[in-house]
Amino acid sequence: MSSVSMGEVIGRLQQEGLLEQGQASLAPAELGNAALATPWYLRFMVGFGAWLAAVFFMGFFTLLTHSKPAALFFGALLLIAAIATRRLDRGDFLNQLAFAASLSGQLLILFGSDIRSATGMALLVLALQGVTIAFYRDKTHRLLSTLVAIAALQALFFEWKWPYAAPALAGLLAMAFTHFWLQGAAYSTPTRDRLLRPIAYGLVIAMFGLLLPSMFPPAFNNDNPFYQHARHLWLSTVLLGAVLLYLVHVFLKERGLRPFGPLAWAGYDAVLLLMWPGLKAPGLIGALIVLLIGFRRGNRLLIGMALLFLAAFLSAYYYHLSISLLQKSAALAGSGAVLLALRWALLKLLPREEKNHAH
Amino acid sequence: MDVLGQPATTSRLRHLYRSGILSAGAYERALEIAGITPDASAWRRFLDWLLAGLGAVLLLAGILFFFAYNWADMHRFAKFAVLEATLLVTVALAWRLGTDSHAGRAAMIGASVLPGVLLALYGQTYQTGADPYGLFLTWALLIAPWALIGRSAALWLLLLVLCNLSLVLWWTGVYRPPEWQGFAQGLGPMFGLGYALSDADLAMTLIALNVAALLSYEALAGRIEWLSSRWMPRLAMLAVLAILLGPVLHAIFDKHPDRLSVQLAPLAWLGITAAGVWAYRNWRRDLFMLAALAMEGIVIVTAFLVETLRLQDAGGMLFLSLLVVLMTGAAAYWLRLTAHKWEAEA
Known part of the structure; x- marks a missing residue:
């Protein structure tokens, strides 16, 4: 939770000319109403x-x-x-x-x-x-x-026998809610925000739902047409990977960092590296997208959902690897070591204070 | 209430934006001022936390899988050595870091989980033939001192879960094994548990145990700082209400219940509801608890009316539907009124 009070925020906005005195005087009454919002x-x-x-x-x-x-x-x-x-x-x-x-x-x-x-x-x-x-x-x-x-x-996709449609839809949903959450208030009026926000949450949940079949790989061999959609999850991976790359690009630009500097390439490489295991588990990429967006918007609900699904997809991925326990042990330890190395590299490249701005 | 002195949160700022007080630009700038929009150092800390956490978890999982691979071939003393060494490490960490820190408390939780694994290994290695309930009971007794000194609500929850499991396993394994328990357990642990709870005597005993735990927690919560979080008593209450529903519905739909526990179930529900409403409205103010009690009440009253009035025609259906709407609306209105009263008194 922020350590800055509502009064301080309102005061700063007035100083910066973003809030008039008349409007500011209405704030306490409205905040009183907000306190009564339904849990x-x-x-x-x-x-x-x-x-x-x-x-x-x-x-x-x-x-x-x-x-x-x-x-x-x-x-x-x-x-x-x-x-x-x-x-x-x-x-x-x-x-x-x-x-x-x-x-x-x-x-x-x-x-x-x-x-x-x-x-x-x-x-x-x-x-x-x-x-x-x-x-x-x-x-x-x-x-x-x-x-x-x-x-x-x-x-409908099932009826029309469009096996590529559902995996593609997962990627399209991610694009839609990413657009909404990144644009924030700049995109919508208060009325449109009331309409679009619950839809955006619905799109996040629906995306995770569409990616759930990836948690059950034995179903890929099932002749049931429903599971045929699960065979084309690579399409979700490609689209979600594109969204994740875009997010990295946008966040770097927001912080004034060079979108094609060393740090940026480290980030893009990390995403591309992730797409390899993501071919069988696009849910990992979907969860990371939601996690990054949740952190960017200070949205604990999105962060919580993302962590839950990340844990679920990660567990299912390693569980279903068709290799021996010893090989799984190596795969897990190796993945962990790679992430820790990535952490070391990113922290070297990521400045402690805001400098290294784009020219 | 000093609304301007409250912390700036996304929901409060969004409320000002939606009410037209803040423009779109002012809203986004307000999020930055409040520190909700992360700056570079926040992103740095986030990536640090994410990569370190995920990396450590995967590395640890890799080590565990390595031991799992070699487990069958390891000498029994080696197996005990590994577990006991890990237990010593977690205890040492907890002592070193102290129970005031999150890491220290996490180490305590680890030190509380490992005795269970150790006992399972002991039973598996020496084939003692002990009943399953013995493992969980011994585990609970071993970690009770940790719970006392651990300064963690999570440890108390673990202790409560172990006590519940011990009771269920003793009841179904030794005291009164149900007829189809083996078959039910074969369908999965949750199915087995659900089938076990169809024994109303067991259900009522579990309710007594968890209500006692809840009362103890609430009695101490006002005096002990680390018991101030609400998630543990809320979980306990949800468990009590979930278990209670079975015997009460049994009492409603069974014309001639032979078990005393079934006959007493409705009284138990009335008592818990009355006490809960008083306690969570006046003593430990908690709207979540009141909402949970209200929901349970709506289900039980509806079931009672369905059975008693035998309304099977169109008019009866309409009556029941409007009654449910009325009860839910009344409950929501009462809860809002209660919340307003608390806000005004704050």
Whole structure:
């Protein structure tokens, strides 16, 4: 946590002409409101209640009508009512009701649509998530909708037998959330930030989800089409490696260091070196991307997620190496020695104070 | 409450940005002033930490795998020597670094884990035929002094986990082995544990053990600085509530429960909830605990109404749905009110 107080930050901003006196005087009241923001476990409790209520809601409508057109009609009505109610934001009770109504409405629409094909169903799910992301003003709902939308896309790739699409999607998701997190406030207005932030979190989680098959290499030989996607993970590695190279480049530039100096080349070489084990374990590169972005933005949630997945992907990689224990021992110790040597080299090159600026 | 005296965090600054007080440029500059945007020395420390940590972990794993490779061929005295030497090193490190430092406490945790490995090796080497619960119980007794002097909540958690495991293994292995325990364990340890907890007497005994541990922790937390973190009692409470759910639901859905523990489960739940609400609202203010108790209450009340009212028609479903919404909304409202009250009193 920062040792600088809010008062000091506001004072400095005023001195630098970035904050007017009038606006600064409003800050204490707004900070008082911020202190009352909902903690995550409270949101979890509310979400859990909504799911439970949605189950009974569904039961109600299922028993009320056996007609699919009626289910479709009621589902659409529920969803519209949910969106309208949530936009009013009149307290926890109504927000709860809206969440449950939204989930139930979507399920009823899917049931009432009477679509038999997996492609059609996936497209409908995508469309519904697009509507809720755009119009349902709730960050938890937007996060869930993002995850459901990615899952629907994955189902489409499976149906259309596009084995390269899912691995490529992991790389594209990384590019998208990297762009969002690096741009920060310079990219979006406060309204757009409220829309994009939960989506960005959803993209991070979805990326990790798409890379999970790399943790189970024996599945690469499985004839199940689902696992055929796992055979093309090298595409994820290439795209994620490109994102990581870009990140190294951007961070060096931000610190005023030469983007093609010795330190930069050490960083690029480290990334390229990492892509070799990353061919079978792109999750390692994905986790490093999220870790670097999390540190850059001071985002503990991203850092925590990255460390968790880094540990998981690293463990799975070494576990599944088809070599003897002695060879694994050498591989592990060798990797450790390489990283320690890299640390020594980078600390030699990285200046202690800010100098060695780009000309 | 002095809001301007609070530390500058990302969420507070973002709140000012979203409310329109800070422009985009001012927000980014504020992150730099607050030190949230890392400067060169912060990046240096981060890379140092990341590469040193990962490198050390991989190197250590390599050493462990080397021993694993040679393990079968090593003489038994060599195996004991390796483990005991490692134990001595961790104890020496803990003594040298002191329990006030993170590294010293980490060494203490290592010194507390190794006795378990040593006992497992002893049992494997000499085939003593002892029951599995004996290993965990002996392990717990051996590290109890470490927990007392270790100044670490993590050590107390390890001790509590070992006590729980000892109890479960003694119960299922010696006292009252369940009928299909071997089959259940064959499906995996978690499945085996879940099946074991279907014995309501065992579940209630575990609840008593963990509630006692929770009460002890909370009683000491106000007086001892290193017991001030909240994650350990929160984990203990979650464990209590998770274990309690089984017997209570059993009591609700079983028309004629024969076991006394099942009959008493709802009373135990009411008692824990009432005491928990009072304690965490007035004594050790903790909104997380109140939220956990509220969630458990919503599930149990819903289950009770489903079984009692036998609402199987459309109207019944709608009633249950609205009831869940009402209960959750009321719980969220009450929790927010409690948080506001604490803020105002702070």
